[in-house]
Amino acid sequence: MDPQLDKLKFDRDGLIPLIVQDVDNGEVLMMAYMNREAIEKTLATGKVHTYSRSRGRLALKGESSAHFQHVKQVLTDCDRDVVLIKVVQDVAACHEGYRSCFFRAYEPGAAEWKTVATKAFDPDAVYKK
């Protein structure tokens, strides 16, 4: 029904990788996966929906936390096998409380990845209430 979506290349599981980026400062917020239904829901509602591989179902990003991602632009790449969505992020994207899921940096010689961000919210307060 939507010829632009027909041209996207989904993988053997019917999924396409999604990168979500903050439209205001360019920060990469998270990576997830979408199936065709997730893209259609995202376009129809203006809020990012993903296909949750762990839960095996469509998921509205922010459905537990109310930290929604408001769609500003939807892009795809040269091969049309990745989707990039620029969003306005409510509060923070990461379920661990960070603005971005990419809060760990490689430190040469270290035993563990280094946390390079500070928390934007307390996940215990948001998810357990």
Added chain:
Amino acid sequence: MDPQLDKLKFDRDGLIPLIVQDVDNGEVLMMAYMNREAIEKTLATGKVHTYSRSRGRLALKGESSAHFQHVKQVLTDCDRDVVLIKVVQDVAACHEGYRSCFFRAYEPGAAEWKTVATKAFDPDAVYKK
């Protein structure tokens, strides 16, 4: 040998998604995949290496075009199943001549994705000489 790499989660094919971002302006340049060897080579050389699924081998990004990606920071996400590398990009990332592979935007109601970037180089001149 490297405890930080030991903590990364590779998929059933031994791969982990890689997002490459321009360190200067935050532009998402491309998505690719790495195996453990690609990450080790990237860390050892300071230039992004990927695992090319189409060619079935390790690939130095820019090996044909000399458009290398110089590593400035390597990050991973909360689940440690995605890698994000911030780079200084030589010339452009996309083999179609665009600075970023994400040069197509969704246009509501249109038949085709809209090209929203201009070419940084002529791919015919770079790849066929």
